[in-house]
Amino acid sequence: MKPCNVVFLIIVLGISCSTYALSTDTLTVKVLGIAEDARFEPAVLQVQPGDVIRFKVVEGLHTVTAYHPDNRRPMRIPDKTQSFNSGMLTAGQTWFLTLDKIGVYDYFCLPHERMGHAGRIISGSETTIPTYDDTLIPELVLKTINEAQKSFLNQNQKK
């Protein structure tokens, strides 16, 4: 291969790599509240696979924990997807999550789950929600997620 072709190839590869890097985004979910008012904002977030989600704890003590049998909860993330659990996060701390697979990921906060502290990430453009197992999920969690989902869909329709 001629040297000029090698240079061309390097340039092309460089451009495609930087384009790929630019195509992913970083989105923030704020973790707020200390007890009954504990919440993720936004409670429903749409991302593209590969995007980085930054959970920023503003106040209190929380976790970001997947609805997954590894965390002793029903599966409410796509099949064959690895579970996640941030462990304890305190005010000022940030935790990053990247979801590579398309689908709907429900998660909760271990200390405040009973108070409805939960959220949902939709990875990909599809907004159809799969039928997930509701058994053993606290009513307040279902309420939080369902209401946030409705509001998310309404906002999407307006756009």
Next chain:
Amino acid sequence: MRSVIAYMLAFLGILSLEAVAQHGHHGHEKKALKSEEIHADHSLYHLDSEFIDHRNEPLKLSNFKGEPVIVVLFYGNCTQVCPILIQDTWRLFSSLDESTQTKTKVLAVSFDTENDTPETLKEYAEYEQLDLPEWYFITGKHTDIKMLATMLGVKYQQTGDGHFAHSNLVTVLDTEGKIAKRVEGLNQPMNEAATVIEAMLKNL
């Protein structure tokens, strides 16, 4: 001059109010109490007290003689660290292979003897999906729980708002009831504690 002094006093007043407000804001976050030193040679099975589990069955600690035991102290109404402490205990238990799990017992002991009745603990165990044959959610007399906590080096105290400040400690007991491993703090790696349990069973 008087007005300057008045302004300065007012400014200092605002500063002190701000400091109080910040203190109050963070006051809900109970500081973990550091655990105390323990005597590793003492067997917990010398504690002859009777406890009661979430199945409403009376039990003594010595019932578990001959098996590795994981002990954690917590309280059910905790909306801060206890759910994470229970999750940490679960991480240790679930990291063991199935055969080791069946030979290991987990005692989750509540120090909120007022609120955590066997019925409440049953609900807690079911909610946390930990109503497993190897898991025992335990309560008892206040003095007996205090004695057990002292032997484990776990400190706890009521904070006056229905909650407790407490140590965050997961302890592994050997087959004789002696403390074989302590994991202090939340989100700690559990591989060393798992190795201790596995080694214990190999040597039986």
